[in-house]
Amino acid sequence: MTDDERLARVALTRVLEPGDELGGRWLREFGAVEVVRRLVEGREPLPGASAQRWEGMRGRAARMRPERDLAEARDAGARFICPGEPQWPAQLDDLGDARPTGLWVRGRPSLRIWALRSVAVVGARACTEYGAHMAARLGAGLAERGWVVVSGGAYGVDGAVHRGALGAGGATVAVLACGVDRPYPRGHTELISRIAEQGLVVGELPPGDHPTPSRFILRNRVIAALTRGTVVVEAAYRSGALVTARAAARLGRFTMGVPGPVTSGLSAGVHELLRGDAVLVSDAAEVAELVGDIGDLAPDRRGPVLxxxxxxxxxxxxxxxxxxxxxxxxxxxxxxxxxxxxxxxxxxxxxxxxxxxxxxxxxxxxxxxxxxxxxxxxxxx
Structure with a gap:
């Protein structure tokens, strides 16, 4: 990764949307420097881009200021990492052309090292007390067992699992759908700041960029690819958490679900996963047994000996x-x-x-x- 290539990738985080497979193909075939050159000059549209799309991308390219973005990131305590660099988690390459152009990372630890032993825990934003309790228990239990807990920093299950891991003195990563210098949701500003101090805050979008509904959905593929497995705690049929679990399954990662009452609509999506290939889990020990190393077994479940x-x-x-x-x-x-x-x-x-x-x-x-x-x-x- 040359300095020019790296700077070009920084620039392209303002042009290419997360998960843009056509853009990923251009990066693979032509390299970031050539993609930026064609966007700036505008004379040679890249293959596969319609005239309308090419014009829209050129409009975005006019706003590229990579040096300024890097300076703003440094001021926020963040850095930019590219595919192939020492801190890049190689498992993200499983996304193929949907792989991130690069990642903005806020926090001191190495994302590559942390991702090697990580589990995603996701679920409903408007979760019940039961969902929040189970998420916090999983976050704390996994952290105590030396696992890095990854989630999306949102309200509900995400916030509960991050707090559980932090409360246990463990490691946690928040993958955001906006710039890492712009905590979202606003009500989690303090929580995301704590995560940045004790763990890592990660995102594909450059400093100051805002979230959109599609960016939330596309962010989930990074959570799925980064981790060994995904646990869903409460999710309705149309929940974004199910998108994460299905992405994990497509990537060959473990998918797990925490069951809830069959009368609860917030558990209906989890139960649908469990009717497929997902594995039922009830605590951190069962999650660790599934995603961990040989011999990392959960205790036998049995009633009292009479x-x-x-x-x-x-x-x-x-x-x-x-x-x-x-x-x-x-x-x-x-x-x-x-x-x-x-x-x-x-x-x-x-x-x-x-x-x-x-x-x-x-x-x-x-x-x-x-x-x-x-x-x-x-x-x-």
Whole structure:
């Protein structure tokens, strides 16, 4: 990457929209310097550009001031990185011609190093308390496990996951749909400033540029490509978070979803993902198990171990043959357990020693403690 090529890419961030695949093809075939030259001179339209589009791009090119943009970025504590440079995350190259022209990065850490162990957590802006709680838990849990948490800095799930990671003293990255010197939304100015101090704020657009609906959608491909996997926490059917998850799936990344109530429209999009190839996750340990290294396993999920679970099968069958109330003769217990009377009597004495049964004359009954234990066991069925 020569200085001229780098400066040309800085200039083109004011001309090419994020995700412009035709522009990406021009960069690949001709290089940034040649693209800028043709835009400035205007005599040789680049292949594939209509007359109307070419004229519009030339109008934008008249506003190119790369040196000024770099100076404004420096004043905001930001820098510009290009494909192929040491700090460039190579996984963004999976986007092909939709790869960013370059990235404006605000913050001290290396984006390339951080992206190697990163997970995206995205979701609804107008999330419920449950969605905000789960996002914050995931952000904190992933940060505590050494993962970099990536999101979009928006209200709702994005803000909650960033705050969770920051609160745990961890690493987080906000990928914006505007200039990195222009926090958006305005209500998250303080949050994005904290992210820039403790983590990274990243964007494709030059200093001062504003967001648009299409830029939000196109920003999501960067979140998907940058990370090992994407977790969706609450999303309606038309949510931008689903765009991120589907982009992740197309790129061969892991897609995960946090389930919610089936009656909630804000979980309907997540459930639709889970009906496909997405994996259900409920906490950071399950996310880390999926996207992490071999041996990074979540704990086994199981209910409490009851005293009855420790009995061998023969004793368990004899215990199950006893009624919840009243006495039963050993012969009846044997028939219920499908064994001999002698075997049943031996098991009953074993169970008495363990506190499960009592003997009254010729009959046997469950102890009070055994009845409580059995009721608890059956309540989980």
């Amino acid at each position: 005293p009855r679970d420790l009995l061998d099968p023969g004793a368990g069958r004899v215990l199950a043959a006893l009624p919840a109330r009243g006495l039963m003769a050993a012969e009846e217990v044997a028939r219920g357990a499908g064994t001999t009377t002698d075997e049943a009597v031996g098991r009953l004495y074993e169970l008495r020693a363990l506190g499960f049964v009592e003997r009254h004359g010729d009959g046997w009954k469950l102890t009070r403690q055994a009845m409580i234990s059995l009721r608890g066991d059956r309540s989980g069925c």
